Amino acid sequence: MALIVQKFGGTSVGSPERIEAVADKVLRYRAQGHQLVVVVSAMSGETDRLIGLAKAITDRPPPRELDVLLSTGEQVTIALLVMALEKRGCPARSYTGSQVHILTDSAHNKARIQEIDDARVRADLDAGRVVVVAGFQGVDAEGNITTLGRGGSDTTAVALAAALKADECQIFTDVDGVYTTDPRVVPEARRLERITFEEMLEMASLGSKVLQIRSVEFAGKYNVPLRVLSSFEEGEGTLITYEDEQMENALISGIAFNRDEAKITVLGVPDQPGIAHRLLGAVADANIEVDMIIQNIAPDDQTTDFTFTVHRNDYDRALELVRRVAGEMGAREVSGDNRIVKISLVGVGMRSHAGIASTMFEALAREGINIRMISTSEIKISVVVDEKYLELGVRALHDAFHLDQAPQSA
Template sequence: MALIVQKYGGTSVGSIERIQAVAERVKRWRDRGHQLVVVVSAMSGETDRLIKLAKQIQPRPDPRELDVLLSTGEQVTIALVSMALTALGCPARSYTGAQVHILTDNVHNKARIRDIDAARVRADLDAGRVVVVAGFQGVNEQGDITTLGRGGSDTSAVAIAAALKADECQIYTDVDGVYTTDPRVEPRARKLDRITFEEMLEMASLGSKVLQIRSVEFAGKYRVPLRVLSSFDEGEGTLITFEDNDVEDAKISGIAFNRDEAKLTILGVPDQPGVAYQILGPIAEANIEVDMIIQNVAPDGKTTDFTFTVHRNDYPQSLEILRKTAHNLGAREVTGDDNIVKISLVGVGMRSHAGIASRMFAALAKEGINIRMISTSEIKISVVVDEKYLELGVRALHAAFGLDRLSS
């Protein structure tokens, strides 16, 4: 008998019919003798609906109250899934994140999980019940409801699997696995049978929407076996592993991209020690994550231009903060651009193969695509380009590296 944690996303529970289909799938697993914990998201579109309601009251909703509001989406789903299981003769019990004490830090809207008290869940499993838990949410030490940010249900599922020492964590979604790139952008994209945690972590951090980055970090840290499957079709999905014996053959595993990028530049900053901190410190204090950074010293050697990227949602606030910083530093100008995207090649095989970057740049140049920024690591190369070139760039790179020829 295995203990399995299954997570179902918003599209998987987007209607009563789909919720009933999830219940039938869960019952099949239980009938095979397995213990099941089911983590669910809000029904598709519900979180966006709630955010719109909040913004009708406050353009920038109070973070604490927004968490209270958003957490109701998952509460609806857990009740309906539990009812559907009970209707099939499968004993089930639902819990909010607070009820199973998913303890988080105090950062509203982007909270991080600190601890989970699994005793209540274990008691129900031992009693023969399926436990249905609300993803995306927790509670801080003050008893306030918190949410984990977009895709947080993945993190909830992996964290619960780690706490329970589950045999496998299965992420059910609207795709049947991890692909070489988004099939909606490149129809010739192929499903990967397996991918390393390191590659999946890069893919998630670079814009792949299949899994949330923190869920992959959790899985890798606590060695939770992780599998991505389809809620609608049977199949083995994609297994995320700790090592891949075929890295010599697979130079590039996939292409990730992120539409949610924005670029900010502060021009004419004094070139002196501590200036980078003076620029990025106030951004960090606003809980805004910075991604790519470029600094160029001016010909006179006395000033520098400093460019960095942030999530597009954080662009207005970042621009406001940077203008204040520019005034304090006596900088010449602040500019910004929220019509950019990031395209990234990912593959552990990069470590043992030279020339990947030059092939990438050549493929983009052939299509007339200008590169605005470049960032590299051991297993990835990222470029920032104008948003209008996203699909063309992805398709060109997919063909240049032969990803359409991988076995499915």
């Protein structure tokens, strides 16, 4: 018998019929002898509907009151799921985040979990009940309802699994696991049986939408085995866990990509201490996140050139800021391009295998794809290319590293 925390997202509980299907799935696990805590999101579209109601009243809803409003979405779902379980003869009990006492800080709309009182949940589990908990929400020290930000139900599930020392945290979604890349771009993409926390964090931060980044961080910190499964079909899914020797057999675990990239280039900046801070500090002060950065010393040794990337939504504002600051510094030219994408190889096997970068560059060169920028870490290589080459580039790399084939055992 295992203690399992299961999380079902908005699509999985998007209608009464789907909630009934979730109840059937929960019962199948319970019939195997497992103790179950089930975390649910609001029904698909409900959070957007509630935000729309708030915006119909005011363009700037008070953050505290917005949290009070948004938390009602999950309250509907937990009640309906418990009704469905009880109807099937399964004892169950629902809890809001505050009833469990998921204590958070007071950062409304993006709160962080500080601790969880698991006493009530454990008592119900010991009494043979399935516990159904509202995801995405908690309560601060003053008793105010808080929410964890978009995708926060994943974080609720992982945090509960950590507090309860659960054997596994299962994230049920509309895909049946983590793939080597997006199957919509590469139909031959393969579902991974296992992936490390490190790799999943990189994949999530680089554009993969399967899991919310904070939940993966939390799982890695507290060593909570995570499994991604489909709500709509049976299967083993993908286990996210710590690295083992078998994982090193695979050079590359997956290819992530991000379409939301833009780059800004500043040429002819005086080569003096503090220049990078002046340029990028103005961008940071505007709460614009900078991703990749390249700096080159010009042939005259008196000036330097900067290129950096930002999210495409921030491009116009960042370009305006940089033009102003660069003008004050006497830079020669400022240019930008918001028709670029980032493609990234991710794999713990990079630590112990050479030649991955050259294979990547050769595969792109064969397709006539010019690389604009390169960034590396211990388990990642990212390149920026023109937007029109995204799908061609991903397919070429998927073929070059034979990702449609499972790695051979050592």
